[in-house]
Amino acid sequence: MAKHGFKAIEALDITYVLPTYARARVAFVKGKGARLQDTQGRDYIDFGSGIGVASLGHSHKALQKALKKSAKTLIHTSNLYYIEPQAKLAARLVEYYKRGDEGKPNTQKSDKSKWRVFFGNSGAEANECAIKIARKYGQKDGRYKIITLDSSFHGRTIATLKATGQDKFHKHFAPFPDGFVRAKDLSDIPNKLDSETAAVFIELVQGEGGINALDKKQVQHLAKILKKQNILLMVDEVQSGIYRSGEIFASKVYGIEPDVITMAKGLAGGVPIGACMTRLIDVFESGDHGSTFGGNFLSTNAGLAVLKTLEKMRKDRTLESTTKYFHTKLDSVLERYPAVFSKRVGLGLMCGLQVRSEEIFSQILSACLRHRVLVLRSGGNVLRFLPPLTITKSEIDEGFTRLLCALKELKISQTQKTAQKSKNPK
Incomplete structure (x- = not known):
């Protein structure tokens, strides 16, 4: 009680x-x-x-054990120093992304080995990191616009709120940063592309937009168009990632290779965390971005425990x-x-x-x-x-x-x- x-x-x-x-x-x-x-x-x-x-x-129990371990040893030291579980969690995310569909290492030639991860404390922070990557990436040739979809939701900070394609969230908080363009749907995105477009930012399953799973073929077609025009494809997997789609990343279910993937919610099982994973490893330099709490011992030890448990559940079906x-x-x-x-x-x-x-x-x-x-x-x-994701059949039946x-x-x-x-x- x-x-x-x-x-x-x-x-x-x-x-x-x-x-x-x-x-x-x-x-x-x-x-x-x-x-x-x-x-x-x-x-x-x-x-x-x-x-x-x-x-x-x-x-x-696995999460309890991880949290207890951090509480007894180290919870936080800041990102001014190396953090072992942070490095391990980043490695685990990249390794799992590189994995083939049958759980074996992917031997095809790809940029997947060059991925890096930034850790924050929430999905909004992960998406802010993605937005900053797109802005700095496009800076060299005057590209700054980011296209998002109607019914999308990317967070509640001023920038991620503007990226969100639902007007009901915008009331009271203008003026917003420039450079966000909204498309009606996937087929409308090519109409919005221009010489100032740096990136397209989409949720493969729109969490606040009606649990709308985008069409797989349309997504794959869009990915090809963007690659030809050297425009970034950024995928918000804050809600759909970390095995909620059945795979560690929904991007793998859709058969695409984005330039940036963001995640958060289920990654640490309840401990605040956000992560932005990108193949653009040379965009940021020291001081371009940061987080006081992001990726500390507590959250990343929790993340390692979550991934280990869910990966086992994926493997044994x-x-x-x-x-x-x-x-x-x-x-x-x-x-x-x-x-x-x-x-x-x-x-x-x-x-x-x-x-x-x-x-x-x-x-x-x-x-x-x-x-x-x-x-x-x-x-x-x-x-x-x-x-x-660990719910039992008896719990499902009762529910x-x-x-x-x-x-x-x-x-x-x-x-x-x-x-x-x-x-x-x-």
Whole structure:
């Protein structure tokens, strides 16, 4: 049980914390696997994993061991000195990127061996690093523009906010830095290219844009166009990376070789971290970029533990099996409630169900909380699922049992009921 009850915690928050979040009225005190416990001792199935962060679930032994080791030896010394686990984590990310599709080293000639990694504390910081790489790369021939997509989300700093292609995030914070150009979709990007374009920055699966997985062939075609014009392809894998797509990088699933890849959320299982990996190893010089906390002993030891655990799950196909089972459960919900959901979207364990109406969506979120299953919202009308990658089948079963109980409470209009009966007569 919590030292303070929920009302006391809520009162402290309201009194002292800036009101930047619309919080659900619950506070958690501990967790195990895909389960959380609140101040009242009630358990919840976590299908959100802290917005895709708790990749190993809660209280995972490998992560506990790594954090305990750092707490007993070193947590932080700053980047003025060499940091062994930081160097090891960078090496591991590059090595895994170089790996072939079957887990063996890739022997084809490529620039992959020349990759380097910068560590920060968040996805926004990783994306800021990518933006600075693009700006300095293009400086020599007057290129500075970066093209992003409608419905994209790249962070909440001023630069990454401008890179974000959703106007609702821009209100109140202008003026923004120049040089960001928005394209409607992948097919519109070539129309936006000009002599001042330095880079194209995309999410392969748009996390806040409706769990929209971009078309693979279109992405590959775009990559070829950019390579011919010497324009950088930068991929934001802050949410889709670190095995959430089924592979360590979603870029590998799409069969492309970007110039820059950013990652964060699931990399350290809950410890703040961000990483920007690039093949442009000569763009930055000492002093061009930095971070006080980025890549310290605590976060990079955590990252090593996460990668070791998830790589084992990839190799023994546990991750693949879990993903297929979770998709089967989503499809059964879709089949059972065709008047509520229109389709399944996403990739790997970054997936969702598209909801047909805003009215129903609001009901779903409140009903799920009552039945103690945590789900997320994306793109205005997508019920988003980002479960821990270590989630068990029994936890999945329990979560979907609760989800179905929540859906039974929905107040569906007569028109929707008629549509549902016609599609699901049983």
